Amino acid sequence: SFAPDRLLSSLAAGTGSTLGQGAPLRIAAEMSWALRRLPGCERLLEYESEANVTMPALPYVALCLYDRRRFDAELLLGALQAHPLVLTGAGLQRNPYYVPPTALAESAPEARLEAWLQAIADRQRQEAALRELESRYRIVADNTQDWEVWVGPDNSMRYVSPSSERLTGYAAEQFLEDPGLLDRIVHAEDLPAVLRHRREREAAVAASRNGEAGEIEYRIVHADGEVRWIGHVSTPVFGDDGSYLGRRDSNRDITVRKRTEEALRESEARLQISKQAAGLGIYDHDVTTGTIQWDERVRDLWGVDYDVPITYEILMAGIHPDDRALVLAAVDRAFDPAGDRHIYVEYRVINMRDQVEHWVAATGHAFFDGDRPVRLVGTVQDITIRRAAEQALRESEQRYRSLFTEMMTGFALHEMIWDADGKPVDYRCIDINPAFERMTGLARDAAIGKTARELLPNLEEHWIETYGRVAATGVPIHFENYARDLGRHFEVVAYSPKRGQFAVTFSDVTDRRLAADTLRALAESAPGSGDSVAFYRSLVQHLATALRVRWAFIAESLGPEVGRVRMLGFWEDGHFVGPFECDLPGLPSDEVFRTGPRNFPRELSTLFPGVPWFEERRVEGYLGVPLLDAQGATIGLLAIMDDHPLEIPESGKALLTAFAGRASAELIRARAEKALAASERKYRQIVELVPQGFWAVDANSVTTFVNETAARMLGYTVDELVGKPASPFRGPSDRGRFEDAIRRRRNGIAESYELDLVRKDGTLVPVRASASPVLDESGAYAGVVALIEDLTEQRRLERERQDLEQRLYQSQKMEAIG
Incomplete structure (x- = not known):
């Protein structure tokens, strides 16, 4: 038999034991046992009512399962009154026919009727609130630049804004008549992500009544075949009582932004290549906060890892001690409000990793807030090669000779002025916000009531024509343009709130455009192959x-x-x-x-x-x-x-x-190369005219220069000798002394000595070499230069002299004997 009290007591005991063990609990009651007409089954609704009194206060979920095909309608209607929530094919919903346990227990028809009427009134209020919300939403959405979609709680499409045609090429009516079009215009590669995003949002709403918006960016295919990017925001909407009213989907055309980002990425990639080729790095010093930003190139010059924050101490530690005062003086000049606010200084940097010294040229521009410097932005270029070229010039001469008010976006409201033929000829300012004043430099008091031609005498005609079409047709526009009178780039959205008027929201994108143009220009204009003219x-x-x-x-x-x-x-x-x-x-x-x-x-x-x-x-x-x-x-x-x-x-x-x-x-580089080339030509001519051979090697004993006399002495051309190690040209008896000779040069010893050199045909030529070490500006060994005198003729004359002396001696000896 069935006893409601006994079953409720058993449930309380069993759930209490489970909950006491800290385990989560869900109860599902399959109710078909009531169809067996057991004794006490007539008290089923009494049980349901009592259960609904005790269970809501407990930390678990209970679900009663009734099969509509097996239970009669009267019993199901009674059970329906006892449950505050109902789960059907449409999902989990509040039960509008729910009767509170106290009213149901009274079994008074008047109480149940009053509960039903109250539920009907509540539902009517919810529906009225939904209609009012949809009405307000429609007014706003009809005038927004975004493509708005309202989806009801049953996932039916209730509203599509007119902007859909501008963004997709399809009218709002086409989406309402064919909801599947919404998915078909999504780019095939992005459709799985869009569907997954939608399922996740629906699951979040169903599971937790989560009111947070979800965002995703994806591509669509416009009716004309063009691929566009959409920024999609889906926001669930709930009534005052927490009931789910549907969702608002806002879609914005972000194609220009995406293309700009892609172009900027490509420009940055080109800049990176150019920066690497030119040894160029970028720095940004926020004076007010003390933060310093370096790109990879500057970090490499200082020898600082990428995850280490840059501080003033790190900056100064990398600068050569002898150059720190020079750098600080240059910064002080840039921070002087009476100066030109520019910086150019060349100094040495000692790499913290390998202690290698580099020369850098730092350029920059200081930005001020009034008379107070707030930022210093510029470039650092590795000029070690250029300085080495300049040093090579000096060494060469030494070696050979010794929202409306708060919104960041500008806003202005205007009325068009037409001529007798209905052609737009000017427009008058009705209202502007502070951002508009900041961006244009036009004061509000001076602008309101004035015409555009009065405020901007050189205003381009296309602005009047463009805004005239918006005011006349009501069709909004979105574009970027350059205002020549103001010298600024603006991103503009214009729409008509009423016929004959137009409102404009715009953002000053001049800095962004200039930054992109700078990156592109520096990348595309980097010198190549020494072509200074190009x-x-x-x-x-x-x-x-x-x-x-x-x-x-x-x-x-x-x-x-x-x-x-x-x-x-x-x-x-x-x-x-x-x-x-x-x-x-x-x-x-x-x-x-x-x-x-x-x-x-x-x-x-x-x-x-x-x-x-x-x-x-x-x-x-x-x-x-x-x-x-x-x-x-x-x-x-x-x-x-x-x-x-x-x-x-x-x-x-x-x-x-x-x-x-x-x-x-x-x-500077071109001048240094020109001077170095001239100096080398001058001293090369001198070297070529001396009667002795001239031979120069680097620190690794590799030939860097020989004159024609030396090459002719060995039977080679100059090109055959340059780049070759010097040691193989020594005769067999002198090769063993080569390392000892190099060691003496490294110790700074200059000397003259005789040795044999091997000619190209394998014969030996005796020479006298006057060798001197070459040191760089730091005093380190950099190679050897030597004058070589051919002793062949001298040796021949010496042999003849010795032969004559020998014959003379023999003659004198014979005379003495005989």
Whole structure:
């Protein structure tokens, strides 16, 4: 027989024992036993009601399983009233027909009726709240740039925003009529991840009523076949009572961002290659926080592992003690608000791993908050080879001669102005936010009520045409463009809140564009194969393109007293000009040579009258920086000009400084190579004219130079001897003494001695060698140079002398005998 009290007591005892052991507990009761009509089964609903009083307070889940095919409807309706939750094919839901245990126990129809009516009223309120929520959502979603989708709790598609057509090429109605289209437009490679993401979100909602949003990025195939990237955010929505109302899916076109990121990655890869080839590294010092960021190249120069935080102590420890004061003085000059805020200094770095000394050239630009320096950004280039070339020049001469108000995005609301034919001719500012003021430099009080042409006299016509279409058609747009009057790049989203008006949200992406252009320019303009002309041309072309100016040029001084320069690279309106020379007096470049960086933002022809070139081309603005050598002397300049006011932001000036540093390094390198080549030609001619042979070897006794006399002496050409070890050319009797001779040279001993050398035909030639050790600037052994005199004729004459003496002796001896 069935006794509700007995069964409840057994359940309490069994669950208490299990829970006491710390084990998790779930109960599933299969209720088909009640169909056997055991005595007491008529009390089944009494049992269900009593169980519902005690079980909710216990830490476990109980599930009663009723088979609809076997139980009659009346009993199922009664059981339904006793359970607060119901699990059906649609999932786990709150039971709208649930009657609390107290009302059910009273068995009063009025109480049960009141409970049902209350449940119906609650459901009606939930549905009304859902309709109101959907209505509010539809108003917002219809006017957003994102593609919005509302999915009901039964996974049916309730709403698709009009933006779907802009993002996918398919109208909202097509998705509502064919929900499967939502999956079919997903790129085949990304579809498994999208479906998995959706299942995980549905499982999270079902298991824990989790209200957190889930995000994923994937590709779709537009109706026209173009592949686009989508940023997808899925947010579950719940009612006030915790009931699940559905989910909101927001989709944003992030194709431009993805392509920009990919282009930046490719640019960075090219920059890495160029940096490695040029020995170039980048540093970033946040003065306010004291943090220092180094890229891999700078870390390699200092010998610091990649996981070690960079500190001021590490920076100074790597700088040669004799150069630290020089570096600090250069930084102090850059941090002087009255100065040019630029830094260029060459100094030595001692690698902490291998203690190898490197020469580096550091360039940089200091950024200020008012008069307080807050950041120093620049490059460090390994110039050890260049310094070695300069040192080689010195050694050569020595050797051979001794949201609206808080949002970061700018916002502005305008009304269009039309002519009589309905053509947009201007627009008037209605409202702007502080970010708009910061980005454009236009004050709110001065801008509101003014037209665009009043605020920006040189505003390009396409802005008015573009915004006119938005205000007239209501079709939103998203694009990037360059505002020439402001000298800024903007990412723009424009939409029409009402006919005749348009609102604009935009972000200033100038720094991002300049950073990308800088990376690309430095990568693409890195000098190769010593072609300085191509390098200079590439540099000015990239500089003019990045800063959107008509003219850019690099010039080399023809001498400190000459007052004349040679144009190494001159870019004008999309093509190269020159090379040519010009005089400096009366030009802004003359002031750059005399006083340092100069900026003349506007009215250049007024400031420098009588220059026909300026007047003919209506040059308006000029900005120039000097190119400095290692001693800080001006050896050239890098400048830009434009026919519009030249208001260059700090980021643009930093770009110009970085380019100037690269140009200076290349000009210094080219001059050093030219001087070294001239010196070597001069002293090579001297060596070739001496009657003795000349032979030079390096620290490994490998031949680095011989003159024609020495080569002819052994029957070889010069090319056959250079690069060959010296020891095999010694005669058999002298080879054993070779190591001893080298050891004496390493000890700094110079001496003359005679030995036999092996000619190409195997014969021996006697010579006298005057050998001297060669030391580098640190005093270390670097090789040997020797003058070689052919003793063949001297030995022949000596033999003849000895022969004559012998015959004379024999003659005198015979006379004495006879």
